[in-house]
Amino acid sequence: xxxxxxxxxxxxxxxxxxxxxxxxxxxxxxxxxxxxxxxxxxxxxxxxxxxxxxxxxxxxxxxxxxxxxxxxxxxxxxxxxxxxxxxxxxxxxxxxxxxxxxxxxxxxxxxxxxxxxxxxxxxxxxxxxxxxxxxxxxxxxxxxxxxxxxxxxxxxxxxxxxxxxxxxxxxxxxxxxxxxxxxxxxxxxxxxxxxxxxxxxxxxxxxxxxxxxxxxxxxxxxxxxxxxxxxxxxxxxx
Amino acid sequence: xxxxxxxxxxxxxxxxxxxxxxxxxxxxxxxxxxxxxxxxxxxxxxxxxxxxxxxxxxxxxxxxxxxxxxxxxxxxxxxxxxxxxxxxxxxxxxxxxxxxxxxxxxxxxxxxxxxxxxxxxxxxxxxxxxxxxxxxxxxxxxxxxxxxxxxxxxxxxxxxxxxxxxxxxxxxxxxxxxxxxxxxxxxxxxxxxxxxxxxxxxxxxxxxxxxxxxxxxxxxxxxxxxxxxxxxxxxxxx
Numbered sequence: 001x002x003x004x005x006x007x008x009x010x011x012x013x014x015x016x017x018x019x020x021x022x023x024x025x026x027x028x029x030x031x032x033x034x035x036x037x038x039x040x041x042x043x044x045x046x047x048x049x050x051x052x053x054x055x056x057x058x059x060x061x062x063x064x065x066x067x068x069x070x071x072x073x074x075x076x077x078x079x080x081x082x083x084x085x086x087x088x089x090x091x092x093x094x095x096x097x098x099x100x101x102x103x104x105x106x107x108x109x110x111x112x113x114x115x116x117x118x119x120x121x122x123x124x125x126x127x128x129x130x131x132x133x134x135x136x137x138x139x140x141x142x143x144x145x146x147x148x149x150x151x152x153x154x155x156x157x158x159x160x161x162x163x164x165x166x167x168x169x170x171x172x173x174x175x176x177x178x179x180x181x182x183x184x185x186x187x188x189x190x191x192x193x194x195x196x197x198x199x200x201x202x203x204x205x206x207x208x209x210x211x212x213x214x215x216x217x218x219x220x221x222x223x224x225x226x227x228x229x230x231x232x233x234x235x236x237x238x
Numbered sequence: 239x240x241x242x243x244x245x246x247x248x249x250x251x252x253x254x255x256x257x258x259x260x261x262x263x264x265x266x267x268x269x270x271x272x273x274x275x276x277x278x279x280x281x282x283x284x285x286x287x288x289x290x291x292x293x294x295x296x297x298x299x300x301x302x303x304x305x306x307x308x309x310x311x312x313x314x315x316x317x318x319x320x321x322x323x324x325x326x327x328x329x330x331x332x333x334x335x336x337x338x339x340x341x342x343x344x345x346x347x348x349x350x351x352x353x354x355x356x357x358x359x360x361x362x363x364x365x366x367x368x369x370x371x372x373x374x375x376x377x378x379x380x381x382x383x384x385x386x387x388x389x390x391x392x393x394x395x396x397x398x399x400x401x402x403x404x405x406x407x408x409x410x411x412x413x414x415x416x417x418x419x420x421x422x423x424x425x426x427x428x429x430x431x432x433x434x435x436x437x438x439x440x441x442x443x444x445x446x447x448x449x450x451x452x453x454x455x456x457x458x459x460x461x462x463x464x465x466x467x468x469x470x471x472x473x474x475x476x
Contacts, residue, residue, distance in 0.1 A: 066304035071348035098351035099344055102388050106340040110309035113336035134388040142384035149380050150340050150372040 001058075002159075003027040003112045004121045005104055008044035010204060011123035011162060013184050014174035016047070018161065019121065020055040021177065027117060029108055032063045033097070034072060043185040050180050064107065071098050084197045085233055086129045101134035102143060105158060109147050112156050120147075125162040125170055127203065137163045167203050168210040175211060182216040194218070196226045197233070205230045239296075240397070241265040241350045242359045243342055246282035248442060249361035249400060251422050252412035254285070256399065257359065258293040259415065265355060267346055270301045271335070272310060281423040288418050302345065309336050322435045323471055324367045339372035340381060343396060347385050350394050358385075363400040363408055365441065375401045405441050406448040413449060420454040432456070434464045435471070443468045 002019055006012040006028045019026055028051075030044040041061060048059045101122065108120045124135035133139060137160075144158040162170050174181065186204045187194035194201050194217070205226045208215045214223045240257055244250040244266045257264055266289075268282040279299060286297045339360065346358045362373035371377060375398075382396040400408050412419065424442045425432035432439050432455070443464045446453045452461045 060308070062308050064304055066302055067345055067348070070298070070300050070345065071352055098348040099385075099388055100348070102344040102384065103341070103348060106337055106344040107305055107308065110305070110336040110338070110341060114309050133390045136387070139384060139387040142380065142387050146340065146377060146380035146384050147337075149374070149377040150337055152371045 001025045001027055001117050002119045002121050003029060003108055003115070003117050005029050005031070005108050005123075006044055006047075007031070008040040008042075008047055008184060009123075009186050010167070010174070010181065010184050010207070011125055011170055013047055013181070014170050014177070014179050015121060015123040015162065016051055017054075017174060017177040017179045020051060023055065025056045025058070026051075027058045027060065027112075027115060029111060030059065030061050031104055031107075032061060033065055034068045039190050040185050043183060047180065047183050050183060060111070062107065062111070064103075067103065071100075071103075084199075086199050086202055099134070101132070101139075105143060105147070109151065109156050109158075113151060113154065118155070119157050119159050121159045121161070123162055123170075124160040126164060126166050129199070129203065135160075135163070167207040171207040171211050175213065180216075184217060193222065194226075196222070196229050201226070202230055202233060239263045239265055239355050240357045240359050241267060241346055241353070241355050243267050243269070243346050243361075244282055244285075245269070246278040246280075246285055246422060247361075247424050248405070248412070248419065248422050248445070249363055249408055251285055251419070252408050252415070252417050253359060253361040253400065254289055255412060255415040255417045258289060261293065263294045263296070264289075265296045265298065265350075265353060267349060268297065268299050269342055269345075270299060271303055272306045277428050278423050281421060285418070285421050288421060298349070300345065300349070302341075305341065309338075309341075322433075322437075324437050324440055337372070339370070339377075343381060343385070347389065347394050347396075351389060351392065356393070357395050357397050359397045359399070361400055361408075362398040364402060364404050367437070367441065373398075373401070405445040409445040409449050413451065418454075422455060431460065432464075434460070435467050439464070440468055440471060 002023055004016055004019060004026055006016055007030065016028065028048055030041055032041055048057050051057050105120060105122060112120050124140060140158060140160045140163055147158050148155050186200045188198050188200050189195045204215060209227065215226065218226060240261055242254055242257060242264055244254055245268065254266065266286055268279055270279055286295050289295050343358060343360060350358050362378060378396060378398045378401055385396050386393050424438045426436050426438050427433045442453060453464065456464060
């Protein structure tokens, strides 16, 4: 039974549907850290309820907020503003939770060992813009090796099936699989509605645009605004 | 300024003294997880106070108990009994906190990035008995690579200077450096006094024996008992 790290965003939700095509039983691990992502967790719960129409899901909400004080830096868990516009390497330095994916993966591996499972999945993927270092293929390979060695008595592996895919590729696959994107949440701002202008919102808008469909999580009016903002920023005119 | 993971045990305390020979300022990170190690933390605080005679120490006590429920399995954080006798590969499966060192190191790397430091040290070392997989040199190399890739914008490295040394070698070095071993705590049972018969106590006894000195943390009577137990178990007669 795979262990999947799922945040309730586009990529990890698509990965859940991908795994449900292959497995009847899945452990889903949703992490809470910092204050900004309470909304994501609520979305994760609704998504799991939907997924339970197709597979047996063991859903664990893992509150790792205790780590927050220790590592909080920048926008994702700290108090700084979420930057607007597409992410470049520089902006990533502000938004990154230091070493977040390795921490989540290390904890997920501990969980996998505890429940006797052998594979931990996460939804790292490529981007045409800046790619978080801990989503890159070389990182996945290196961490998979370290995890394998650390768990050598009963080895666990790290799997990132989307690591060579762009977000548009992921959404294309998800549309085929019938992923309920209307239930997902991506925006980093955590307000009532997506802001449509942070790097995450812009990449989400682009992924749906490139697949020729509206973002089903947005009203028609919001989608119109999202496309306007996207085109304006893309053409360099903020 | 190095970041050192220090538990208050023999190895990490020796590593602190080793680092104080080379650096004037050191970040010391002491992790709390589960209930069993409150005593170790108290020892860590006393050791840091002593170390402050030689260097400027920034001591952070990091409570990561929130991870406990998620990963607790076996003796170190769970409720099972601590096995007696030297550790073999089988017994390690009971005592290991799943993927503990990777979790601590991943969090320590996040902390290092936050405070702008470049090196995370931990006191992994060889053993003539069973070696935890996440203390082995191949694991250190693999995780160092993964960490380097994850933090590539401002790289952090993992250092384990004792990885080729046995506990006896570590104590030999520590005795030269004047490490205050009377302030350290190793026993996994967490009772008022060390039990003298768990794998950790036995390896500690052996390390001092092989250096021809009493364990300074024990009274003369306790040391006599420790040596008796050690010799009895070593000769195969429990």
